[in-house]
Amino acid sequence: MLSARIRRNVVKLEGERSSALDLARGRLVIMSGFFILVYMVFVVRAFDLAVIQGRPTARDDGRIAAQNLPGELAPRPGIRRADIADRNGVLLATTLKTAALFADPYLIADAQEAAKKLVQIFPDLKYGDVLQKLQSPRRFEWIERNVSPDQQYQVLQIGEPGLDFKEAYRRFYPQGPLTAHILGYGSVDAQGLAGIERSFNNYLNEGHNLKLTVDIRLQHALRREILAAMDEFEAPAAAGVVMDVTNGEILAGVSLPDFNPHNPGAAADNAIFNRLTLGVYELGSVFKIFSTAAFFEARDLPMSTTFDASEPIKAGRFTIRDYHAEDRILTIPEVFMYSSNIGSALMGQAVGTQELRKFYSDLGLLDPLDFEIREVARPLVPDPWREINTLTASYGHGLSTTPLQLVTAVSSIVNGGYRVNPVLVMNEETEENRTEEPRVVSAQTAQKMRQLLRLVVTDGTAKKAEVKGLRVGGKTGTAEKIVNGKYDNKKKISSFVGVFPMDAPRYAVFIMVDEPKGQKHTWNYATGGWVAAPAVARVMASMASILGIPPAPENAPENHFGESLKQFVSAKEAP
Amino acid sequence: MKLLRPRTFIIFALAGLSGAVLLHTSQNVQLAEERLESLEHSLAREREKTRMLRAEWEALNRPERLERLADEFLDLLPPAPGQMALGDKGLLPEPAPVDDEGGEGYEPVLQSVTFETAKPPAPKPAHKPLATPRPPAAPASEEKATPPQEKAFGDLLNELGRGG
Numbered sequence: 001m002l003s004a005r006i007r008r009n010v011v012k013l014e015g016e017r018s019s020a021l022d023l024a025r026g027r028l029v030i031m032s033g034f035f036i037l038v039y040m041v042f043v044v045r046a047f048d049l050a051v052i053q054g055r056p057t058a059r060d061d062g063r064i065a066a067q068n069l070p071g072e073l074a075p076r077p078g079i080r081r082a083d084i085a086d087r088n089g090v091l092l093a094t095t096l097k098t099a100a101l102f103a104d105p106y107l108i109a110d111a112q113e114a115a116k117k118l119v120q121i122f123p124d125l126k127y128g129d130v131l132q133k134l135q136s137p138r139r140f141e142w143i144e145r146n147v148s149p150d151q152q153y154q155v156l157q158i159g160e161p162g163l164d165f166k167e168a169y170r171r172f173y174p175q176g177p178l179t180a181h182i183l184g185y186g187s188v189d190a191q192g193l194a195g196i197e198r199s200f201n202n203y204l205n206e207g208h209n210l211k212l213t214v215d216i217r218l219q220h221a222l223r224r225e226i227l228a229a230m231d232e233f234e235a236p237a238a239a240g241v242v243m244d245v246t247n248g249e250i251l252a253g254v255s256l257p258d259f260n261p262h263n264p265g266a267a268a269d270n271a272i273f274n275r276l277t278l279g280v281y282e283l284g285s286v287f288k289i290f291s292t293a294a295f296f297e298a299r300d301l302p303m304s305t306t307f308d309a310s311e312p313i314k315a316g317r318f319t320i321r322d323y324h325a326e327d328r329i330l331t332i333p334e335v336f337m338y339s340s341n342i343g344s345a346l347m348g349q350a351v352g353t354q355e356l357r358k359f360y361s362d363l364g365l366l367d368p369l370d371f372e373i374r375e376v377a378r379p380l381v382p383d384p385w386r387e388i389n390t391l392t393a394s395y396g397h398g399l400s401t402t403p404l405q406l407v408t409a410v411s412s413i414v415n416g417g418y419r420v421n422p423v424l425v426m427n428e429e430t431e432e433n434r435t436e437e438p439r440v441v442s443a444q445t446a447q448k449m450r451q452l453l454r455l456v457v458t459d460g461t462a463k464k465a466e467v468k469g470l471r472v473g474g475k476t477g478t479a480e481k482i483v484n485g486k487y488d489n490k491k492k493i494s495s496f497v498g499v500f501p502m503d504a505p506r507y508a509v510f511i512m513v514d515e516p517k518g519q520k521h522t523w524n525y526a527t528g529g530w531v532a533a534p535a536v537a538r539v540m541a542s543m544a545s546i547l548g549i550p551p552a553p554e555n556a557p558e559n560h561f562g563e564s565l566k567q568f569v570s571a572k573e574a575p
Numbered sequence: 576m577k578l579l580r581p582r583t584f585i586i587f588a589l590a591g592l593s594g595a596v597l598l599h600t601s602q603n604v605q606l607a608e609e610r611l612e613s614l615e616h617s618l619a620r621e622r623e624k625t626r627m628l629r630a631e632w633e634a635l636n637r638p639e640r641l642e643r644l645a646d647e648f649l650d651l652l653p654p655a656p657g658q659m660a661l662g663d664k665g666l667l668p669e670p671a672p673v674d675d676e677g678g679e680g681y682e683p684v685l686q687s688v689t690f691e692t693a694k695p696p697a698p699k700p701a702h703k704p705l706a707t708p709r710p711p712a713a714p715a716s717e718e719k720a721t722p723p724q725e726k727a728f729g730d731l732l733n734e735l736g737r738g739g
Contacts, residue, residue, distance in 0.1 A: 033587075044598060091633040097623050174633035220638035545654045 056373050080169055081190045084197075085184060085476035086216045087251075087426055093173050093197070095185055095190075099152050100168040101143040106160035107137050118143065118163075121154045134162070134239040145172060145188060154449075160562065171197075171287030177258045178219055181274040182212070182250075182373070182424065185264040194272075195263075196424065201372045203389045211426040213249040218242050221542035222252040227513055229535040230256060233516030235527055239275035239403050242539070245411035245499065251507070253404070255279075277369065277376045280400040281512070284479030285339045285397030285528070286410075286497050289449065292336055293413050295347040296445040302462050303332050303448070309342040314487040320345050320395075323478065323527075324461065329474050331568040336452045340397040348394025356390050361421070362440050363409040365401050372424040377402055396477060403495075407510045410497050413449050414505040415440040454502040454562030459569065465533035467540050469551020471558055473505075474498035474536065476528030481515070491515050496532035500540055501552070503561040507543065509536045 071379075084093040103366075105256050108114060111134040119127045122144050133141040145168060147155070155163055171186050184195020190205060191197035200210055226238045242252040251303065255275040259267030273279065295301075308327045313320040323339045335343030360366055369376045380400035382389040392398035404422055412419045419440045453473030456462050461476045474497055481491040495512040499505045511532040518524035522531075552558040645651065 046712055048598075048602075090636075091629060094626065094630050096627055096630060172630050174630050175637055176634075178637070178639070220642070224639075224642075541655060542653065 057433045079207045082204045082207050082211045084215045090216045095169050096172045098170045099147045099165040100145045101147050102161045103141045108134050111135050114160045117158050157387045173261045180258045180261045181255045185261045217546045219252040223254045225535045225538045235513045235516045237514040243508045243510050245415040248423045276404045278375050282397040282400050282479045284477035286477035288344045291348045291394035294351045298351045307343040307346045309340045333568045337456050344395040345391040348390050353390040377569045414499050417446040451562040455565050462533040463530040471501040473502035478527040494528040494531040496528045496536050498536040503558045511535050
């Protein structure tokens, strides 16, 4: 009984001891397991850091991490200034990535040596300037903002640790000066300073691509022919535009001389100046299109109406004479085709001062253009507008407008009488908007004007503008320039506005040449009919082949458009 | 000892296993991310290269340059307005009728060919027959004409921002 109890106690005691030992051992196992686990975690993490993540990645070797640099040019992620294309998608302006060289003078080992070598690589740099920059106390100095890949390689060959590169964005114009005045130009830090680059600055910087109405092929044809005319007549400047008369889209716009948009700073003011939108000129007889249209609108008189152009008009101290003097009584078609100032002045008188002024205003000739380029000039309008101004404005004197305004107004008349506005940015909805545009002349007047314009080319002052089968119409203009407040009959502005095909007008082409000089082969003439009309004809011929406009066949009825007016033209006596 | 029951081992084993799987997965993710990054990087580089090439292409296709080259190397002129004809007015000949039904005018597609021994090639005509034959430097004119243009693009690039 006792032994049994003792044994039980022993067993109990042993049981308690052994369970206490077990407990301690269990805790030890857990503790050591815990530590082993923790060490395992450390080992794995260390392996992860040292071996897996420690591998050099492609982007690190040899390249600079842009985020460590002071960030003047640091590109905003994902946004770069957008592209500009022409109506067919040909690139006009784009943004390219280039390298820019900077120095950290603190890290420069041998400033003199580095400066010497840099000057060899970049001939534009001056040794003194570079040395000064390399020894400056600042930590960051630009050396050269634009570095070609070749130059970059040469700079790396110097082995100077303080010289480093940064990516930079540069505006590039693949077409060079071809569209310089339309596109404009920008600053190094992607801010547009002129042209489309300026007026759509934010839009472009937000990354939206832009499509213009310009067709680069027509632009080139226009520029080529204007350059040829300038060359032929030794003219210092010229301008031209091709417009779609149905919707005002500008297919080409040229102002010469032009400039290199990559380096506008080097261009003369004369070249930067956009003659199409900023130049205001007295464009002369081309304005007879408007006074004649105003006459048809105001007075419902037949074409046979006559005006006495045998005597110059004397009004105060002015005397209005005819350049191509006929010295006789003229019918309306004769006034228009011989470009009689007297006849047009009499028409303006018949319309009346208020009406003529209102008509010009409706055509948009008296106010600055509402245009997508902000560089537009305010036309010079006589103020106050007296009777004499009505007479002179009828043949385009005493009133200065921009060439683009003139072409727009001509388009508004020949397209059937709907006011159009010049458009430079492609808009798919233009077609729909057209019907809402206000009417400036009636369809009948528009039709009469088309016939008159055709007559000028078939029988009048612009015979050189004829392109076989294209039914060209138009009006010449030769205006004397005002020099020191007086008309100078040696300095002229010769222009021609042509429209084709005249039976259903689609395109207007205007060329204006500043101060052309008469040549031997033109018998010293430098008028619109000799200078601008042939150039316009060549542009139109190019347009026909570029745009695939078929000419009317030999005996098609379209070829006889406007011939009904010939009955009002008396046959010229042989000289 | 209650803790050393088989269930505990199984739990530990599962925990270890899931840890290993987690490590493996995270490593895979890291590798994939790296690969993605390098792909994106090379994609950006390719895009940049494409932009550059497109700009160069457009610069080389300037109408003024094409016109000059066509003038120099082609015996072609742009068509004058009078040279255009509309196909639907009967001015162009109709295409010859094709009879693929095997009728009377059927001609087998495969025709017998007779082989001839090679002859020395006829002398090639001069590059561009001109009224006045060019001096022997004629082939060199092609090389001369292109390099300034090749250079032009680089020059244009170099001009970028020279003002600023």
